[in-house]
Amino acid sequence: TCFIDRDELQFTSDRRGPKFAIEPPSKVDFLNSTGTVIHCSAKGSPLPSITWVKQDGSALLDLPSLRQIGTDGSLVFLPFAASEYRQDVHFTVYKCIATNTVGLIESRSVRVRASGRYTVFPSGELHIHQVDPVIDGQHQYRCQTKHRLSGEIKLSASSGRLIITGKKKPNSNVSPRIIEGKNLYFSEVGDKVILPCVGQGFPVPTFSWIKVKDESFNEIVRIEENAEFRVFQRNGILIIKQSQISDSGKYHCIANNSVGKAHFETILVVKAPIAAFISPQVLRGQEGEESVRFNCTATGHPINKIVWKKDGRVLNDVHKYKFYESVLIIKNLKREDRGIYQCFVFNDYENVQSSAELILADDPPKFSYVFSDASVERGIDEDQYKCTASNKAAESASSDVFVKVIVAPLINPFNIAPNLREGMRSMLTCSVLEGDPPFRLSWFKDDKPIEVNNNNAKITSSDEFSSTLVINKVSFEDNGNYTCVVTNSAASANYSVNMLVK
CATH class of the missing domain: 2.60.40.10 (Immunoglobulins)
Known part of the structure; x- marks a missing residue:
């Protein structure tokens, strides 16, 4: 008989969607003189690839001497001079994306801010930290702007001075x-x-x-x-x-x-x-099932909204999905519903995410061949056998087993001498006529193991196929049912006789 664990069959392919091993923080501040490295890595099968995108979703490119993507997927900001500061590089939002053949997940938003003693804010304000009355009071300050699209640079017509x-x-x-x-x-x-x-x-x-x-x-x-x-x-x-x-x-x-x-x-x-x-982190459903649900537990303060995504796309089909605060209900399951689901929790300052996978099982497998009930024979049926099952998705599971035929033990019948009187000697020999060793031979009286802790009874064995119970002087206390049990790896056999001392 070939036994199949249905869950093992459906999910034996060992494919797992991406999960962040290291998710980047929501805020990263660093000095222009030091630079920084933002790490991002994910686990899954196959191993996910790591990419970085801007806030608008466009792919991130290397900028020599300013920003690079490391071979390990980390985002590297190099030290830079104050004159090389770029707001679209050093004061903006990034996201890390992990992708494999199962699906895609994206990290929370990462707000990056570089600063030194001089900090330029998006509003155009210049902040000077640790003001030096001598140095800072001698300079003139001008504002320079750069158009994001055309790249045109303009310098303010007027200048300012710091008066202490x-x-x-x-x-x-x-x-x-x-x-x-x-x-x-x-x-x-x-x-x-x-x-x-x-x-x-x-x-x-x-x-x-x-x-x-x-x-x-x-x-x-x-x-x-x-x-x-x-x-x-x-x-x-x-x-x-x-x-x-x-x-x-x-x-x-x-x-x-x-x-x-x-x-x-x-x-x-x-x-x-x-x-x-x-x-749950892994939700198993059946195609055609009426509905399944994910729960997103959100903690912290404040919490403004929860957004659900599948493979990086926002879920907004009200006919397919129902949203009850932190609960996502997926209706009328179809094959295309399987994949990676994420819930994003937002407030005005940060957002975080969690991901889970929906796996759909196929119809129960059908056996292409089933062995009929029959006795097996040594030398004929002993061999290597393989059981294989597959589903519509071309996924399969198999297992090999070697069938070895072992013969169960057969006991040679034995008897107790008739007209046994008190004081006489009794000897019972249990021998195996047929079967494959090793054997374990045991004696029982009235279904309880016989203890040979005195000089009146003992159990001896001359080889691995026999055992002898000897009672030197029988008495009325020895009356009862005596059983020999022989066991090997195939089965157990027993034979019983009744002792009556007159």
Whole structure:
């Protein structure tokens, strides 16, 4: 008989879709003087290939002296001079793609930002870190732009200088003016938050902070100056020792003196890193099945939306798919539904993904040949046999087995002497007439193994084909049913006789 495990048959091809072994992080910051390497690798069968794409999905090309794709699939940014800075290279979004014959998966978005002492933001602002009053005050600064399509470069007609001033007392009172603050600030859960509020005015203004819970300012929370609190203010700085998601919201800094007051609003967003996980990781279905489902468990804060993809394409066919928050239901399974599915979890700051595979089983296999029930013979039926099964997808499974014919043991009948009286000797010899060794011979009395732990009974054997039970002096206690059991790798045989001592 050829036995087939249906699951083993359907999936024995050992083909597995791509899974990220190393997925790149959502944010990468590096200095222009050092460069950086962003690693990306995946496992699967066959081994997936790694490519990188831009945010718009176009393939990434090597840029000599700036950006290269390593032989191991890593994205390499080389050190560069400040004059070689390119926003489309050093301040943009990339994705890693892993592909094999089973399917395709793409990584979360990777936001890359290169910086040095001078940082140019997309808005056109120039930030100078660690200002040097001597060096930075002597330079003139101009803005240069480059058209993305035409490549045309233009230099600003006017220039600017950095003027560093000292303390100077004004001639008259001046209403407060807030000159530095953060409009939007992001923090991870548990991080320490420090929000500056820098202002000018005369007399020197005092500063206070409030948290606004509604637009009409009907519900506010005043921040105290007690440093023992988790949230407090000091010298115009708002400090949150260990940020929580509930700390997210709008904060107002108020600068006040005898002339007037000024407000500055900061929006604080406390994030918990988001994560996604699809279950089950491998879903097995049957063609024609009414529906199957994947569950995407999303954690973190905030979570704005969940998007499902198959082989890199967004799923939006409402007749084929149903979406219930984090659940994807695939209806009326067809062969083309098998492949790699991903759920992407998004917020305004990052996105993450998880992938799983849908495998469709074929119809149960049909045997092309079945052995009929028959006795086997040594020398004729002993041989190497192979069982092979295949499906419509041209996938197959096979197994080899060598059939060896082993003869079961046959016991030569034995008897107990009649008219056995107390005090007489009894000898029972169990011998094997036929069968293939090795044999194991055992004795039982009333279905319990016989223990020969005294001088009155013993078991002896002159060869591997026989065993003899000897009772030197029988008594009424020896009455019962005696059985010899012979076992080899093919089967077991037994023979029993009854002892009656008079």
